[in-house]
Amino acid sequence: MIQKNVPLKDYTYTKIGGNADYLAIPESIEELTKAVTFAKKNNLPWMVLGNGSNVLIQDGGIEGLVILTTSLTNMTIEHQLITVEAGAPIIEVSRTAHDHSLSGLEFACGIPGSVGGAVYMNAGAYGGEIKDVCTHVTVLTPEGEVKRLPAEEMAFDYRTSAIPEKNWIVLEAEFVLEEGEQHVIKAKMDELTYLRESKQPLEYPSCGSVFKRPPGHFAGKLIQDANLQGVQIGGAQVSLKHAGFIVNKGDATAKDYLNLVQHVQKTVKEKFGVDLEKEVRVIGRA
Ligand SMILES: NC(=O)C1=CN([C@@H]2O[C@H](COP(=O)(O)OP(=O)(O)OC[C@H]3O[C@@H](n4cnc5c(N)ncnc54)[C@H](OP(=O)(O)O)[C@@H]3O)[C@@H](O)[C@H]2O)C=CC1
Numbered sequence: 001m002i003q004k005n006v007p008l009k010d011y012t013y014t015k016i017g018g019n020a021d022y023l024a025i026p027e028s029i030e031e032l033t034k035a036v037t038f039a040k041k042n043n044l045p046w047m048v049l050g051n052g053s054n055v056l057i058q059d060g061g062i063e064g065l066v067i068l069t070t071s072l073t074n075m076t077i078e079h080q081l082i083t084v085e086a087g088a089p090i091i092e093v094s095r096t097a098h099d100h101s102l103s104g105l106e107f108a109c110g111i112p113g114s115v116g117g118a119v120y121m122n123a124g125a126y127g128g129e130i131k132d133v134c135t136h137v138t139v140l141t142p143e144g145e146v147k148r149l150p151a152e153e154m155a156f157d158y159r160t161s162a163i164p165e166k167n168w169i170v171l172e173a174e175f176v177l178e179e180g181e182q183h184v185i186k187a188k189m190d191e192l193t194y195l196r197e198s199k200q201p202l203e204y205p206s207c208g209s210v211f212k213r214p215p216g217h218f219a220g221k222l223i224q225d226a227n228l229q230g231v232q233i234g235g236a237q238v239s240l241k242h243a244g245f246i247v248n249k250g251d252a253t254a255k256d257y258l259n260l261v262q263h264v265q266k267t268v269k270e271k272f273g274v275d276l277e278k279e280v281r282v283i284g285r286a
């Protein structure tokens with residue numbers, strides 16, 4: 001079940017990154033807990049990877065065990081409640097909600113992450129956020145306990161939650177939605193898909209927004225106004241379509257990407273006095 005020295009770049013949206021020392025792809029929550037036990041027994045650090053849409057894995061790869069959740073996709077629907085395992089794509093949950101005439105997850109119809117990743121960072125788009133609909137999260141604690149916790153204990157905020165600090169692994173999330181009319185739900189999803197496709201460079205590998213919105217500003221606008229669009233280091237380029245994205249033009253390394261991130265941060269700071277904080281999670285060995 002646990003493989004050694006596995007390339008990770010095909011598990012990420014940027015198509016960048018070195019190897020994991022160990023990789024587990026559990027097919028059940030029991031197998032996931034066994035993988036954590038393996039890491040503990042062997043004194044290895046462990047981390048979770050979902051859809052790989054918000055990470056930049058460095059070129060030296062990842063020490064210890066990477067647990068990939070993408071095979072944990074069970075979902076049940078009971079009236080207005082959807083209960084779903086961490087590895088399911090949030091896009092699938094959004095589609096299922098539509099199919100059952102449930103409203104509240106339309107905002108997530110184009111969000112590329114897994115349920116676990118979306119909960120971990122309180123994913124949001126077009127005015128909606130996970131915290132608007134998530135009522136409970138079942139987590140595995142570092143001590144090995146499985147706990148079903150109310151959303152209040154997640155401390156959801158703009159692109160953050162309590163999960164990283166507590167070192168919890170999300171196993172399952174519960175979403176409570178409202179009954180709606182299917183054609184209205186569909187119209188909203190179509191509108192958001194149109195907006196996303198017309199504004200974001202989905203034709204190239206990337207990790208979405210590289211920076212958070214600085215208070216009072218939009219990262220993309222600042223980067224555009226600093227004339228940074230099209231600037232390229234190695235294979236990493238500030239997108240010509242949306243300046244808040246850095247795209248991989250084919251052969252970018254994590255080093256290229258991070259050098260460009262630094263260049264953008266420095267230039268925006270010099271021109272506008274604003275600090276751009278990374279939204280993407282940079283992990284692994286340089
Ligand atoms: N709004 C948008 O358009 C976009 C939004 N995003 C959002 O970024 C997020 C990325 O999701 P995804 O691609 O699945 O995540 P990733 O695979 O990119 O993982 C990112 C981090 O999330 C943590 N994580 C992932 N799954 C779990 C889990 N089950 N339990 C605990 N922590 C977990 C890991 O933290 P650790 O290292 O601490 O283990 C990991 O480093 C989503 O919220 C996605 O919606 C991404 C791109 C565009």
Ligand SMILES: C=C(O[C@H]1[C@H](O)[C@@H](CO)O[C@H](OP(=O)(O)OP(=O)(O)OC[C@H]2O[C@@H](n3ccc(=O)[nH]c3=O)[C@H](O)[C@@H]2O)[C@@H]1NC(C)=O)C(=O)O
Pocket residue numbers: 124125126127199207208209210211212213218219220221222224241242243244279
């Ligand atoms: C892509 C992600 O999420 C996205 C999410 O899809 C969109 C849509 O709701 O809103 C956020 O982007 P964003 O802050 O860049 O929002 P956008 O609506 O695209 O742009 C904001 C403003 O900046 C302007 N803008 C944007 C890009 C650009 O090159 N130039 C520019 O001037 C836009 O015209 C708009 O007035 C999320 N990012 C963050 C960090 O909050 C992600 O999390 O990875």
